Amino acid sequence: MNRAARLPWLIIGGTLFLGLVIAGWMAPEFLSPPDLEKVAKDEFGQTVGGLGFFEAPPFGTNEYGIPLHELALQGASIVAIPSAIAGLMVMALATLAGLVRCADIGWLDTVLQAFGEITGALPRMVVVLVIALLLPYDYKYLLPIALVWALLASPAAMDEAAASAGRLGGARFVEALRAHGFSAGRIYLYHVVWLNLRPVIVRQGADVMMQVVFLEIALSYLALASNAPSFTHAESLNSWAELLYLGYSWILDRHLGHAVVLSLALIALTAFIAQSFRLAARAR
Amino acid sequence: MKWWMRPLVRLIAAILLPLVVPALITGALWALPGDPASIICPPGACDGRDALAARWGLDQGALHFYVEWMKKAVTGDFGRSWTLMAGSPVYDEMVASIPWTAMVVGVALVPLVLGTVLAALGWMPKALDYVWNAIGVAPAVILALLVAAYVTITWGAFGGDTADLTKVLLGGLVLGVADGAFAGAVSGTRSVFEEEVKQRYVQIALLRGETVLANALPNVLPAMIGQMRGRVLHVLSGAVVVEVVCGIPGLGQLLWDGTLKQDFGVVLAATFAFSAFSGALMLTQALSEIAVALYVRRSPKGVLEEAVA
Numbered sequence: 001m002n003r004a005a006r007l008p009w010l011i012i013g014g015t016l017f018l019g020l021v022i023a024g025w026m027a028p029e030f031l032s033p034p035d036l037e038k039v040a041k042d043e044f045g046q047t048v049g050g051l052g053f054f055e056a057p058p059f060g061t062n063e064y065g066i067p068l069h070e071l072a073l074q075g076a077s078i079v080a081i082p083s084a085i086a087g088l089m090v091m092a093l094a095t096l097a098g099l100v101r102c103a104d105i106g107w108l109d110t111v112l113q114a115f116g117e118i119t120g121a122l123p124r125m126v127v128v129l130v131i132a133l134l135l136p137y138d139y140k141y142l143l144p145i146a147l148v149w150a151l152l153a154s155p156a157a158m159d160e161a162a163a164s165a166g167r168l169g170g171a172r173f174v175e176a177l178r179a180h181g182f183s184a185g186r187i188y189l190y191h192v193v194w195l196n197l198r199p200v201i202v203r204q205g206a207d208v209m210m211q212v213v214f215l216e217i218a219l220s221y222l223a224l225a226s227n228a229p230s231f232t233h234a235e236s237l238n239s240w241a242e243l244l245y246l247g248y249s250w251i252l253d254r255h256l257g258h259a260v261v262l263s264l265a266l267i268a269l270t271a272f273i274a275q276s277f278r279l280a281a282r283a284r
Numbered sequence: 285m286k287w288w289m290r291p292l293v294r295l296i297a298a299i300l301l302p303l304v305v306p307a308l309i310t311g312a313l314w315a316l317p318g319d320p321a322s323i324i325c326p327p328g329a330c331d332g333r334d335a336l337a338a339r340w341g342l343d344q345g346a347l348h349f350y351v352e353w354m355k356k357a358v359t360g361d362f363g364r365s366w367t368l369m370a371g372s373p374v375y376d377e378m379v380a381s382i383p384w385t386a387m388v389v390g391v392a393l394v395p396l397v398l399g400t401v402l403a404a405l406g407w408m409p410k411a412l413d414y415v416w417n418a419i420g421v422a423p424a425v426i427l428a429l430l431v432a433a434y435v436t437i438t439w440g441a442f443g444g445d446t447a448d449l450t451k452v453l454l455g456g457l458v459l460g461v462a463d464g465a466f467a468g469a470v471s472g473t474r475s476v477f478e479e480e481v482k483q484r485y486v487q488i489a490l491l492r493g494e495t496v497l498a499n500a501l502p503n504v505l506p507a508m509i510g511q512m513r514g515r516v517l518h519v520l521s522g523a524v525v526v527e528v529v530c531g532i533p534g535l536g537q538l539l540w541d542g543t544l545k546q547d548f549g550v551v552l553a554a555t556f557a558f559s560a561f562s563g564a565l566m567l568t569q570a571l572s573e574i575a576v577a578l579y580v581r582r583s584p585k586g587v588l589e590e591a592v593a
Contacts, residue, residue: 123521
């Protein structure tokens with residue numbers, strides 16, 4: 001894929017991600033107070049759900065008349081930065097593994113492989129739950145959990161980056177470029193990382209970014225279903241899982257179909273951002 | 285690196301894993317601020333914390349607790365629940381939950397193994413990759429919610445045996461396809477075989493009229509087993525979410541409940557079970573790598589004699 005074909009994806013992905021960050025930044029600290037004028041009622045005046053998209057723009061309300069866009073903004077504030085940091089961490093570790101393979105540093109390569117074996121040995125969710133259990137109350141935010149997830153996801157990224165570097169020729173590739181008179185910085189940063197490892201590194205980083213968002217939704221949903229506080233955010237905030245949870249009531253004939261649509265749209269948006277970054281970094 | 289180094293490291297890691305994981309949790313429990321006994325008996329909420337600590341073996345430090353817990357754990361005694369079902373044996377909960385998780389994981393492996401075999405045989409059309417990738421984007425929690433909704437609508441909130449069976453079957457299927465599991469099985473297997481097919485020995489074998497699979501399989505088997513181990517771990521990870529959302533009383537649900545209630549007795553036992561299973565997977569991979577390596581490195585005497593004859 002040439003640069004002209006990749007650039008639009010970079011712009012789309014970058015803009016949407018920036019939008020997510022800005023949405024998080026604009027999130028209200030607390031939700032609006034309940035407003036029972038903004039709820040759906042049956043013929044007996046009983047509340048049967050929230051108002052839809054068109055009755056209470058932009059995204060309707062929940063059963064208490066609280067606008068759903070406030071929940072969506074708060075959800076964005078929970079996931080935007082930790083998911084990006086987790087993605088960057090995986091990208092950094094994958095870059096390191098690729099460079100080590102090219103630099104032919106045998107002992108460090110072995111250490112990184114051993115690290116991969118150890119961190120990849122257990123089911124990730126089990127490790128995440130144990131970490132969540134051990135985190136002091138003040139640290140029960142998404143970032144530490146996202147970093148643990150990134151650490152656990154990094155062996156696959158490192159393996160793939162190292163394999164890509166290996167296919168490139170490893171140390172022989174670097175030697176060949178040295179013979180052409182290129183500096184070490186240009187060889188490693190431009191020829192190895194930018195031209196050859198970039199597709200793998202960015203794809204893995206985007207995958208982990210998306211996984212962290214989904215992890216947050218899953219953990220918060222499980223906490224909601226268990227009627228317990230989430231490990232990933234303060235009790236004053238609401239995750240996108242709250243929208244999903246509201247939407248589940250739709251099955252019980254509540255007027256909350258718009259919450260399902262909104263939660264699925266946000267999940268699709270996350271997947272689309274990740275896919276845009278993947279396409280933007282695809283190899284020529 | 286010698287060929288036996290990696291399997292050896294895996295063998296050692298497989299044996300150490302079930303020992304190290306509970307040790308780390310125990311160490312972390314004691315490293316946390318406050319007294320571990322205060323989890324069972326919060327200050328101000330109950331009296332006799334010292335007596336309780338002595339009774340639960342929490343009064344003589346982390347090492348003593350770990351050694352005593354591990355000695356009992358190898359005999360199947362996982363101690364008692366701290367808070368979730370305070371005082372009741374964790375073993376009973378483990379025995380009740382493990383079969384559920386085994387069933388869910390077993391069902392999840394069906395699509396994964398099928399995808400692997402079909403991709404290895406070259407029977408999985410590449411055109412379908414977009415379909416698998418699109419399905420794989422769906423997070424397990426969403427698909428599990430659909431399963432839970434379907435079961436609730438069909439059988440009501442209280443369910444029954446048929447509802448439970450449906451939850452296990454559909455929950456397992458969700459694990460087999462969600463989060464890119466099936467797509468990964470197909471594309472991972474295909475990429476391994478495509479790389480191997482480029483090798484000269486496979487091309488020569490093809491010219492001799494032999495099949496790709498028979499020739500390439502011994503060489504790709506370690507990579508395939510490694511991939512399958514990763515997929516089983518992925519399924520186990522997702523099982524926690526699927527079990528809780530679908531209400532399947534498996535090991536994942538037990539671990540989740542233990543985590544919520546800060547029940548270290550349950551969490552230690554559940555993570556011990558998960559790490560023992562992960563260790564067993566690692567052991568299988570190491571042994572199969574050794575077996576394949578010995579098979580590939582066997583003397584070609586018989587082959588040569590056959591060729592000469």
